[in-house]
Amino acid sequence: MPIQVSRAQAQFGYGPEGSIFEIADPLPGDYWAHPDHAWSPLISSRIPGLEGVWLKYEGSHLSGSFKDRIMSASVGELLAQQPDCPGVVVPSSGNAAVSAAALCAPRKLPMIAIVPMTVPVERLRPVIARGALVIRAGEGPSQAYALADRLSDALGYFRLYSTFASPWAEWGCRSLGHELAGQLGREITRVVAPVSAGPVLVGLANGLVEAGQALPQLVAVQAEGCAPIARAFRAGQAVVEPWIDAVDTKAAAIADRLAGYPQDGTRVLEIVRASDGSVEAVSDAELSAARAALLRYDGVDAEFSACAGVALLMRDRNADRSGTVCVITASGFKHTFTGDAPEPAPDTLLSAKVMAFLADADPAATFLG
Template identity: 25%
Template sequence: MMFSYMTHLSCSKCSRTYNPDTVQQLCECGSPLLVNYDLKKLAKDFKPNELLIRNHDLWRYHELLPVQSPENIVSLGEGMTPLITMKKLGSDMDIAHLYMKDEGIAPTGTFKARGAAVGVSKAKELGVKGLVMPTNGNAGAAWSLYSSKAGIQAVIIMPGSAPAMIRSEVASAGSHLYLVNGVISDAGKIAAKAAADFHLYDVSTLKEPYRIEGKKTMGFEIAEQLHWETPDVILYPAGGGVGLIAIYKAFKELQELGWVGSKKMPRFVAVQAEGCAPIVKAWKEGKRESEFWPDSRTVAFGINVPKALGDFLVLQAIYETNGCALAVKDEDILKEQKNIIRKEGAFICPEGAAAFLAARKLRKIGWIKENERVIVINTGIGLKYMDNEEINLPVLQPDESIDSLPVLP
């Protein structure tokens, strides 16, 4: 049996195909490349219950990943994040079967570890020595740390307004970090020029074909954790939207393999912030692509992406699954985040809170039905966003004691 069942790369828009044994970026037509596998052969060779004895990380699905030789795997133990029942929140929202796929419980604290693990492993396999990446922060941290482990030099370009903690994280990893007075699209232009000038692998979102394969494993895990049943709705906070595209690709592959039923797809929901909602706008207008969103801003830093290269793939996943796209307000995101911490003890990030808030709204208008199985992706730990504002706390001396306490519930 082969370690990977990858066959070739194909363009997401035109009919061109590419060889995966050399470094590839975009298709000649300017569109992202996708990875193809020999699913028919794999369906014959392998049954999902053979997964049970494998390690609890995303490499358990190695036949469906692009790395061809196990010695190229660069792993920090990523994947197999928990799928947690949210009973109290679900009852609050009137959703009986509400789950959180908690991607905060991951190396580097976000789902970006998946893309970085597979992307960097494949870069190592292809002999890459240096790479460049524009990022809103968390992807930069993940790619920096995996690059360090792989011995690949990373150049990271990040808006200066990215959270301080993530800046420090990237710098600690030993990457070359540059800040830009602008948003991620400005960082992207600088990255493209640096890639050309210094012969670096440009690992901007979807400009390399492999991070999507890493993120795809979220879909495999959701299916495996639900004992190969397909959920009804998956809500995803969409910036570049690769996670959503990837989970959609995962379920398509699982259907073709026959590991899940072939009739039902989850309805995909792309959640954005009102201050940066290009995909929501495109969906409302029935368009196939989004337009650049000027002066974008939101507290959910990871989804501040004014124009995503893969927007048409996100929209396609929404249209083909009868999904939808929804924008929510920053102040409501922060309120929902606080509510979830206090009710469920889960210190999730604002992006995750945005997706939960969207679930609440979609249930209220009846788009989500009471007994549907609803999965919300929390993309990272809330800790990374903490501004460490000085909170006003009571301070005791060693010989003092607590005088009074609020009444217990």
């Protein structure tokens, strides 16, 4: 179980024997209570079989992902404690770097992002465009974090992480729970969310409890090609071990070996089991089908990894959906703008009508789809 510390005592790092610190103070309203609207909308899904599921779409944030919740709390607390902070180092598979860059730019706070080599350069453009330096190194998040530790020590820069090593990561994600409690106005019985290290699901659950709701059943979802928490859950293990197999998935944002910080996964196991929930894994084929379904039926462009919860729910479309919330953690704009998007089967009848019209109206017009 985590060690409780006050907001004033919170600092970066793990405790004795790798223990996790969590902030005992409730998340203050200025990190989540917005006078006109919530940070992200709640959408009733129209995917066949998923009617009744509420989608908490986190792609509406400034940077396009839930990481804005983490970075807003982290940067706010950092600058309150250390106004003369010389700069920050952000290890990331993409979303945390974009979020941090969006918050650092207006503050003129120097930032260095370290991202795995597997992250396409095109998806780093939003980071570079905001003035951050980007280093590509290592196979996955674990190696990026290890290099970030060394670089932050060398430069004296603050570590802006989105794992449980930063107590502000889980704390900032409590805003999800507070918002959901206000948006639904009734009991939430089940929450399904993609998980890498896990602060998003743990923070959401703690936020719901802070808002006066009972702990719902929690379902964490990983990609089959890198699923250390799901593997430990299936095996009935009490602790998570790092993923030592090959990483075989396109879901880079949730493909974390947890090498060097497997206790993050163990924290997810603890709260999932306490909620009578589960940790599941989905295939890339299921993720692709979920992304296409979100676009086709709900008009939602979600990041590949962010579709994990929907992919799981689409497996059994006859299950009871009452009180279920599925978190869509990020926008798919980084995929779509680079041409990586589903291509649904065309409406042949409509296409024929349009082509017949263009033959007379504007023969030079180009027809797509």
